[in-house]
Amino acid sequence: MINCIVIDDEPLAVRLLESHISKIAELNLVATATNALEAYRILQTQEVDLLFLDIHMPDLNGIEFLRSLNKRPPTIFTTAYREFAIDGFELEAVDYLLKPITFERFFKSADRILRQVQKENEDGFMIFKSDGFNRKLLLKDILYFESMGNDIKVVLRDEIMLIPKISVAELAARLQDNGFLRIHRSFIVNRNLVTAVSHHEALIGKISIPVGRSFREAFDNFARLFSAKRLF
Template structure:
């Protein structure tokens, strides 16, 4: 069981988060607070694994609150202002949700956070350990692929085609969901049911399409658009 708290100075918003949390068997809501000062006193007494915190609160904002903690829990920020996203990720937020928050968006954020930061025993995992390469079986051979060389991965039913920076593509028997398990989440993102992109290789975006080599257009589908927009928000100069 993952112990969590919720913080929001708006009573209706707080009630909504409480209701959403109650629908998850893995989440145990220890307390709800209308300001960060009360939450701080609670954190000094209790072990909390995850908190949902509003950013724009009086006296002490959600950002200031998290920065003040020596060993903060994982945090999912909630906010009515998308422009706070970049600052949220700078302090290692697990995710952020823009109000009004639908249950679908909340559920997706929680599922992503639990799978990334907590193992099956609900213990925090170290996400700093990153793979640098993979071995892939192709054409009766096993070849090593450096992750930095991958531009994007194309799904083709039961096969994937790995497109590399300076070599010809490599095809192997594997589905998109399986290969995602081996890729670091901070470097690779699924943007379409048929495409995974290396975020470090993105140079041009046009009309919800990522352009590689000037003539390869990778569509960003509606299913993955919100996650991709969050990535852009954290790197966009304003």
């Protein structure tokens, strides 16, 4: 999950970005700010992975605000003014979106961030205890997890193993920032390995995994993103 904030003094622009962000399951809007001082306070108290930053704001504009940060999160500028594009890219902005921002343009920009995060996670791993051994599992090799009473079945590309004495909820919390999605009370899937989706199920190759009613909203957000990637 990528935690992001919107910094913009225009309420309509904020609402539009809130709507766009809500359609992408991997983006989590943690706060909004109408000026640089509010944004400073948020950054001091929240873990923020991505800024959607307007340029024309009172007191301190977006360019000045970003320059003032010692640690700069990846930033996507959102503005109605083309003339600041060079300044934005000199600050190594991820992208520069001109208002009004369509969802198609927003998605292309967000997808750039998601691909970067996915690449960083490709070599990620977790350590699980199984059969008396602490085992290192590469996350990219895990297809899905399934609850088996008090144990968890881990289905990998080339084997199946059991993790004892761990709940699905606990496992989902450990995996939420690593490309996995809980879609049923008994199942957690590797989002990067899902090959097809419908309203009621996700496919990983020929394996069908049901979608639980309580997890429908999160899955529908993922399904929209999944489908959008195949339209562009």
